[in-house]
Each structure stands twice: as C-alpha cells, then as structure tokens.
Amino acid sequence: MKPATKFIHAGVEPDPSTGAIMTPIYQTSTYVQDGPGNNKGYEYARSQNPTRFALENAMAAIENGKHGLAFSSGVAATDAVIKLLEPGDEVIAANDMYGGTYRLFTKVFQKFGIVFKYVNMQNVKNIKPMINKKTRLIWTETPTNPLMNITDIAAVADIAKEHHVLLCVDNTFASPYLQNPLDLGADIVMHSSTKYLGGHSDVIQGALVMNDTALRDQLYFIQKSCGAVPGPQDCFLVLRGIKTLHVRMQRHCENGEKIASFLRNHKKVAKVYWPGFKDHPNHKIAKKQMRGYGGMISFELKDDSKKETKRILSATSLFALAESLGGVESLINHPATMTHASIPREERIKNGLKDSLIRLSVGIEDADDLIEDLKKAIG
Structure with a gap:
C-alpha cells in the first residue's frame, strides 16, 4: 500500500454498531463486563480504550511496525523507554537533542x-x-x-545489534512520511505526536512503535502501570491529523526548500541549517534514508547580537513566536531561551547551539507570503 493511501486508512475501521467511518470518541472510564474476567478486551480506560486502540494501530501501520503505544506526551513516551532500564545501566545519547529530553535524562533519571x-x-x-x-x-x-544534524540510522542500528543494545530513534522532525527508522534497523521509534502527526497545534501526545512483541509487552506494562495515557479526544484528534499527514508534509517540504534558499541568499544571514542543501553535513545520508527534507530550518545572523536576534524574533507577523512545531501555521523560536533553555549554556555552545540561533517551523501557508514576512523582519 502506498503511503498516501496508508495514512488515510491506517487503524480505522467503520464502527460496528453505527457504521461511522471515523472511530468514535469512546468517552468512558470503565466497561461493563459479562462476568468476572470476561471483559471483551476492555476493562478500564487506563489499560485500553477503543479510540486509543485505533490510534495505536494507525501509528504502527504508518511506521511499518507491528505495535504502537500512545502516551500523554512525547516526553511521557521517552520516559517509558528509560523505565525499561535499571540503576547502573548506561545510555548513549546524541549531544544535539530536544531540550526536554535532555532535562528528563539529567534532572529526573x-x-x-x-x-x-x-x-x-x-x-x-x-x-x-x-x-x-x-x-x-x-x-x-x-x-x-x-541544528538539523543527520545520523545514519542503519549504521547505528548495526552497532546496536552487534553489542545487543536497544536503539530508539526520535522521528519527530521527519515524521513517518519522510523516514521510517524501523525499516533501517531501529528497535523503537518515538514521536511527539503533538507535532506533525497531530498537525494543528491542538493536542499534546506521544507515541512509541516497535516490532518486537516482548518489547511491546514491557512498554505496555509501563504505560498501564504508570498511567501516562492520552484521553480519547486527543486520540481522535491525532487519528484525524494522520489522515492529512501526506498532503501537509508535501507542502511543508516545498515551503521549507523555498524559505531555506531565500535565507541562504540573504545578505544578513550567516548560516542556514537545512538537510536539503548538498553541502549540509551528512546530506548524502539524509538523501538515502529520507524521502524529503522537511520544513524545519534554523539560521544564524551575521549580526549575532542579542539585540538584533530579539528584534527579528518580535518582528514577524505570519511566523508566530512560540514553542512547538509541525502545525499548519508557521512558528519562529529562540532555542536558547525557549525549547533548549534547560540545557546549560556551556553545553549548548559546545554543541554548536549559539545564543543567536533562530529556529523556524515552516507551515503550509503560501511560501511567497512567508518569505515576504521574513524579508520585512530581517530587513
């Protein structure tokens, strides 16, 4: 099945009682049982919910996996993976990552x-x-x-398998439309479903997808026992978002390319981070493992003063100054004081994240309007 068809139909079956083409929102906390232990698969909504079950099947399908699990946020999904471990266990992590993940690792676990x-x-x-x-x-x-750094998933998977180590890939920036880590050898894929999967800035949710049934059972036990599950309304919203993922991502990619090129040619811009450029580090790997380069872009100004950075962040009209990403509307963000503020400044600088870095989540508006907005803001 081609991706566009899969995104429309994944996980969704007509409701058996009414024929409703969209999975209903099962707004219930408990389920009537025919007898003790005879629960037709549902007993209590923390353990399972029909709307969530449909979403988890959809998540698995669009990531070419066997099992999906939905969580109340991307951080909750990450939390569940780390709870597979025991005191003394070690994790090797990328030095450039989402600030919330770094905070969870360093301040909690x-x-x-x-x-x-x-x-x-x-x-x-x-x-x-x-x-x-x-x-x-x-x-x-x-x-x-x-910083849009690219990692060779297949090569890391080979190392992980050689040493009998699990590999989890945060696939949030790419989405299943552009990249499928399980196909490249990863054991677990994590998503902040809040972003591209939901796609409309109206839901907080996370997901894990895997092939190994024993691993799924361990993560399901953690999901059920710790209780970080999404409500049925949120599951419905992400199910709806997945149906348009392919058409939205196509526009995100088209707009991203135009805006990255505009920024690169701007006299006041020093550097643009976007994996679609041929001279972007590991571009060849991105080209090999991705089907496009997405709508996430970061850039630095030649005048990297705090005053100039702040001025531009406050000067856009269509690009809203806000955290998060992946919605239909465009956002502008200052990682050093927003999404990555939890990472100590010396660590950020060491890893290449300057105080003046600006991050864009390019939406699906008309690209010419977005370029004009940036043109006026940068000057």
Missing part, C-alpha cells in the same frame, strides 16, 4: 542511577568507544533539534 553519555552522532564511529557491558540503549534524533 540521572539521580536514579541511570548513566547518560553524550556523543556527536554525525560520525557513528564516535559511538563504539562509549559502549561497555553496562550499555543498554542508544538514543538518537535525526534530523536533530535544532
């Missing part, structure tokens, strides 16, 4: 004895020297947030 090691995964040769008998997990993003 580190104090329980989980050890996190951070490496530049643009060169996968950096990973092997960090592996020892305590290593249990490799965590990576590609493209990364916010």
Whole structure:
C-alpha cells in the first residue's frame, strides 16, 4: 500500500454498531463486563480504550511496525523507554537533542542511577568507544533539534545489534512520511505526536512503535502501570491529523526548500541549517534514508547580537513566536531561551547551539507570503 493511501486508512475501521467511518470518541472510564474476567478486551480506560486502540494501530501501520503505544506526551513516551532500564545501566545519547529530553535524562533519571553519555552522532564511529557491558540503549534524533544534524540510522542500528543494545530513534522532525527508522534497523521509534502527526497545534501526545512483541509487552506494562495515557479526544484528534499527514508534509517540504534558499541568499544571514542543501553535513545520508527534507530550518545572523536576534524574533507577523512545531501555521523560536533553555549554556555552545540561533517551523501557508514576512523582519 502506498503511503498516501496508508495514512488515510491506517487503524480505522467503520464502527460496528453505527457504521461511522471515523472511530468514535469512546468517552468512558470503565466497561461493563459479562462476568468476572470476561471483559471483551476492555476493562478500564487506563489499560485500553477503543479510540486509543485505533490510534495505536494507525501509528504502527504508518511506521511499518507491528505495535504502537500512545502516551500523554512525547516526553511521557521517552520516559517509558528509560523505565525499561535499571540503576547502573548506561545510555548513549546524541549531544544535539530536544531540550526536554535532555532535562528528563539529567534532572529526573540521572539521580536514579541511570548513566547518560553524550556523543556527536554525525560520525557513528564516535559511538563504539562509549559502549561497555553496562550499555543498554542508544538514543538518537535525526534530523536533530535544532541544528538539523543527520545520523545514519542503519549504521547505528548495526552497532546496536552487534553489542545487543536497544536503539530508539526520535522521528519527530521527519515524521513517518519522510523516514521510517524501523525499516533501517531501529528497535523503537518515538514521536511527539503533538507535532506533525497531530498537525494543528491542538493536542499534546506521544507515541512509541516497535516490532518486537516482548518489547511491546514491557512498554505496555509501563504505560498501564504508570498511567501516562492520552484521553480519547486527543486520540481522535491525532487519528484525524494522520489522515492529512501526506498532503501537509508535501507542502511543508516545498515551503521549507523555498524559505531555506531565500535565507541562504540573504545578505544578513550567516548560516542556514537545512538537510536539503548538498553541502549540509551528512546530506548524502539524509538523501538515502529520507524521502524529503522537511520544513524545519534554523539560521544564524551575521549580526549575532542579542539585540538584533530579539528584534527579528518580535518582528514577524505570519511566523508566530512560540514553542512547538509541525502545525499548519508557521512558528519562529529562540532555542536558547525557549525549547533548549534547560540545557546549560556551556553545553549548548559546545554543541554548536549559539545564543543567536533562530529556529523556524515552516507551515503550509503560501511560501511567497512567508518569505515576504521574513524579508520585512530581517530587513
């Protein structure tokens, strides 16, 4: 089945009682049982809900996986993966990652004895020297947030398998439309479904997808026991969002290319981070493992003063100054004080994230209007 058809039909069956073409919102906390232990698969909504069940099937289908699990946020999904580990276990993570993930690792799990090691995964040769008998997990993003670094998923998967280590890939920036990490050897795919999967800035949700049934059962136990599950209304919204993922991503990619090119040719812009450029680090890998380059762009100004950065962030009209990404509307963001503020400044600078970096989530408006908005703001 081609992706466009899959996104429309994944996980959705007509409601057996009414024939409704969209999965109903099952707004219930508990289910009547025919007898003790005879629950028709549903007993209590923290354990399972028909709307969530449809979404989890859809998530699995669009990531070419066997099992999907939905969570109350992307951070909750990440939390569940780390809860697979025990005190003393070690995680190798990319040094460029979403600030909320870094905060969860360093401020929550580190104090329980989980050890996190951070490496530049643009060169996968950096990973092997960090592996020892305590290593249990490799965590990576590609493209990364916010520097758009590209990691060779298949090469990292080979290393993980050689050392019997799990590999989890945060696929939020690419979405299943552009990239499928399970096909490249990853064990788990994580999504902040809040972003491209929902697509309309109206829901907070996360997801995990995997092929291994035993791994699914462990993660389902954590999901059920810890309770970070999404409500049926949120599941309905993401189910609806998935149906238009392919058409939205096509426009995100088209607009992203136009705006990245505009910025690169602007006299006041020093550097543009977008994996579609042929001279972007690891562009060849991006071309090999992705079906397009997306609508996420970061850039630096030649005048990298705090005053000029702040001026531009406040000067756009169509690009709204806000956190998050992946919605139909365009957003402008300052990672150093917003999405990545939880990372110490010295760590940010060391990894290449300057205080003056500006991140764009390019929406699906008319590209000419977006370019004109940036043209007026940058001057």
